[in-house]
Amino acid sequence: MGAVGSKQHARVPKASKLSDVYDDNENSVAARYDTLVSAFKTQFEGEKPKTIARSPGRVNLIGEHIDYEGYSVLPMAIGLDVIVAVSVALKEEGNVEEDEAEATLSIANVDGEKYTPKEFPFDHEQEVDVKSHHWTNYVLCGFKGIFDQLKKQNKLESVLESAFMKRVKKVMVMVDGKVPLGSGLSSSSALNCAVTVALMDAFELSFTKGELSELTCLSERYSGTQSGGMDQAISIMGEKDLAKRIDFNPIGAMDVPLPTNLTFLIGNSCAVSKKAESAHKHYNLRVVECRLAAILMAKHYGEDIEKAKTRVTLREVADLYCNKGDLWTALGAVRKALNEGSYTKKQLENDEGLGDLRKIFDCENNEAFNVVLQKNDTFKLRDRARHVFSEARRVHEFQKICEGQSPRYAVSGPIYEHWCKVIGLEPDVGVASDDPTKDFGHPMYGIGKEDALAKLMHLSHESCKTQYECSCDELDELVDAFMSAGALGARLTGAGWGGCVVAVCESDIAEEILADVKKSFYEKRFQSGVANIADETNLLFKTAPSAGAAILHYDDEKGVIV
Ligand code: GLA
DSSP: OOOTTOOTTSBOOEESSGGGTOOSOHHHHHHHHHHHHHHHHHHTTTOOOSEEEEEEEEEEEEOTTOGGGTOOBEEEEEEEEEEEEEEEEEOOTTOHHHHHSOOEEEEEESSTTTSOOEEEESOTTOOOOTTSOOTTHHHHHHHHHHHHHHHHTTOHHHHHTSHHHHTEEEEEEEEEEOSOTTSSSOHHHHHHHHHHHHHHHHTTOOOBHHHHHHHHHHHHGGGTOOOOSHHHHHHHHOBTTBEEEEETTTTEEEEEOOOTTEEEEEEEOSOOOOTTTTTTTTHHHHHHHHHHHHHHHHHHTTOOHHHHTTOOOHHHHHHHHSTTTOHHHHHHHHHHHSOSSEEEHHIIIIISOOOOHHHHTTTTTOHHHHHHHHHOOEEEOHHHHHHHHHHHHHHHHHHHHHTTOOHHHHOOHHHHHHHHHHTTOOOOOSSSSSOTTTOSSOTTTTOOHHHHHHHHHHHHHHHHHHTSOOOOHHHHHHHHHHHHTTOSEEEEESSOSSSEEEEEEEGGGHHHHHHHHIIIIIHHHHHHTSSOGGGHHHHEEEEOOOOOOEEEOOBTTTBSOO
């Protein structure tokens, strides 16, 4: 069972009207769907869509780079989404020529100039070409994921043998995306999820939201990043007016109501974060570092080296050895188990006794990890683990404060301090909720919930910047711009190394802050051509929790929604 309020057992809703899904002006949304349908008909010579689905991007409020370590995260779905129209042409019965022809998967985009079309065989076993970063790779991920899920459920054979699948001649997919690419708002997962939901429906299959979240998380790894499941889970399970605490193993989504007097703002740093292209030196390298940290921590706790090498996440090790997963204990343990600075490959393999790292990461079968180990010789473990454990605590604290708990009780600084005394350690400085060494009157004492939430966001950014090293100059500058403009807190959101910042402010000054940030951060970028003024509303905007994935009824006579 997942958490209370979880919707993982439900199915993706079939929307009966556009306002079930969108807050925007209904006419402009309807016009966008009309464009999708007419692009579909033009591209596929008069064929009509059978199914239309949508799935949104997301903004993560707190909990960065900890989903793949097994810890809960706290994102919300945003209004920007990907919409997909799909149809399946079937072979004519008894037509020998058609019977023998190879079935195809044909993919196109409404913006066909920028996102060129591509045709693939209708073959779920084909590989995704990670060396060429074509946008259709994510469509292929979604397609393959459906069959992986069927295999997992022991239904693959029967589905492939069904009369419907045997008659597939051509699967047609038309895409329109509104989530800015490389912005850290998860355009790739929105695409993967929208495609998966649309194909599932067009293939007359049905998976639960939990199954969809898991299968899209796994299928996106075909694109070359070893990402966790946050983006896909919130894209599928997001809901209007609610942020969600997403849990893993098992997957779940718990409702987190946000304070109504606060507004969240998103700003794009204009530094493009190309997750798949730079994975070997950024994202996937961090996944490798965290796993190495987990292995060395398990070894520190006396595990036999061969056993330690099977550990995959930091959470696994903390749950076993750190007072049943107590995060302050885990933070203390990090200092004992892991050296400051970097380890070289040689040190890890010889001095730490891990042997050939390529074997631990199964490099023969995992190209993503293979490239990481080929291209990097140093690995920072202590800082990465510190970030993960302290960030996991901040998620917990953020949720408790949203639920109305006083910041004083949600944040256990003094308990941490007590623990440090018990285990004879200096408390960790500045990584967790704050610096408990300086002031026993913890900074979370005596402040309101708005400031406490903002403070957690601020500390999260600091930890991302200094411990996890996933920020960049532009993100830091934008965080500062929001803060100088009067935001209560601001932090990078998503994988980082470019992409967006999320800021929080009192609702009545949101517009003022946007105007100020436009002046201080964007105007010079519009002038220098780094950013285009025509994209202004997609670069800097207010956001609120939006609906997750949905299937929309398409009626050729009356439009998308009847
Ligand atoms: C990317 C990944 C997520 C998550 C974030 C960082 O968006 O897809 O799984 O790891 O980065 O929090």
